[in-house]
Amino acid sequence: MSIAKAVACIKKYNNFLVTTHTNPEGDALGSEFAFVSLLNKLGKTTIIMNEDVSPPEYDFISANIEVKKYKSSLKKIDFDCFVFLDCADLKRTGEVYRINIENKPILNIDHHISNSNFGSVNWIEPDSSCCAEMVYKLYKRLNIPLDKEAALCLYTGILSDTGSFRYSNTTSFTHQVVSELLKEKLDIPQIYRNIYEDIPYQGMKLVSRVLSGMKRYFAGKVVSFEIKQKLLKNEKLTFDLSDEVLRFGRAIKGIEAVVLFKENLGIKNEIRVNLRSRGLIDVNKIASFFNGGGHKTASGATIKGELKQVKRMVLTKISEALA
Numbered sequence: 109m110s111i112a113k114a115v116a117c118i119k120k121y122n123n124f125l126v127t128t129h130t131n132p133e134g135d136a137l138g139s140e141f142a143f144v145s146l147l148n149k150l151g152k153t154t155i156i157m158n159e160d161v162s163p164p165e166y167d168f169i170s171a172n173i174e175v176k177k178y179k180s181s182l183k184k185i186d187f188d189c190f191v192f193l194d195c196a197d198l199k200r201t202g203e204v205y206r207i208n209i210e211n212k213p214i215l216n217i218d219h220h221i222s223n224s225n226f227g228s229v230n231w232i233e234p235d236s237s238c239c240a241e242m243v244y245k246l247y248k249r250l251n252i253p254l255d256k257e258a259a260l261c262l263y264t265g266i267l268s269d270t271g272s273f274r275y276s277n278t279t280s281f282t283h284q285v286v287s288e289l290l291k292e293k294l295d296i297p298q299i300y301r302n303i304y305e306d307i308p309y310q311g312m313k314l315v316s317r318v319l320s321g322m323k324r325y326f327a328g329k330v331v332s333f334e335i336k337q338k339l340l341k342n343e344k345l346t347f348d349l350s351d352e353v354l355r356f357g358r359a360i361k362g363i364e365a366v367v368l369f370k371e372n373l374g375i376k377n378e379i380r381v382n383l384r385s386r387g388l389i390d391v392n393k394i395a396s397f398f399n400g401g402g403h404k405t406a407s408g409a410t411i412k413g414e415l416k417q418v419k420r421m422v423l424t425k426i427s428e429a430l431a
């Protein structure tokens with residue numbers, strides 16, 4: 109379905125509940141905040157509800173925005189349209205999707221190729237670099253001028269999902285959008301520092317510990333990393349450790365895929381698997397096999413099992429993809 113259906117849906121309803129995926133990052137939060145700001149300018153009522161609190165590195169966009177946290181006791185939330193941003197399927201929201209007990213219409217706006225079209229209205233653009241780029245299109249379609257706050261949110265989304273314009277999803281349209289956003293005089297170095305730098309010394313030590321556990325497979329085409337629960341037990345991270353580690357893995361000469369196995373905190377025998385590829389291997393297919401998903405070059409899945417067992421299963425799938 110097209111943007112026209114999404115626009116019609118936005119015009120039709122008045123009270124919106126907006127959500128995004130668990131462990132929200134730049135594209136999830138940037139899209140949500142810019143989208144809500146758009147709706148508010150159209151005179152609509154909005155509530156943002158996420159499973160997880162926004163990570164501190166995004167305080168610079170989220171500090172003044174109210175995000176409700178989902179609790180199963182929260183039964184009476186008044187809305188007539190439920191909007192999902194940057195979610196490939198319902199359960200990517202964690203438990204938030206359960207709030208829709210009255211089966212209110214769902215507007216599904218996303219750029220994941222693995223999107224399951226779970227909405228009443230589905231606007232899916234796998235060729236968009238990020239969800240924020242799609243929200244930008246809504247501003248244009250609805251003729252709502254961008255202000256500095258919205259531009260900052262959209263820029264943050266684009267920066268996150270394009271790996272700061274390094275990934276192959278970066279298009280000439282991406283740069284066209286950014287060129288317009290920058291008219292709002294955004295502080296580019298500061299945005300970059302907020303998201304990717306300002307890592308505390310002890311945090312960088314953690315990065316080095318995870319990096320030193322790197323293993324390689326399949327004639328050096330694949331490397332893996334592990335983050336065990338005990339490593340993070342007493343840590344309050346103020347940066348995205350997984351993302352940081354994956355960035356190093358991806359920079360290795362001759363690499364085709366990077367995989368990070370992380371024991372989920374507080375949950376026994378549950379491993380979060382993040383996959384990155386240089387394009388030869390379709391890691392969305394691998395993640396989808398384990399009921400996850402994402403993009404051809406970046407995807408993830410949550411898999412039940414012990415670390416060793418999950419590693420074996422995922423590496424087997426990668427070796428099949430390499431063959």
Ligand SMILES: [Mn+2]
Pocket residue numbers: 135136194219238239269
């Ligand atoms: Mn995204």
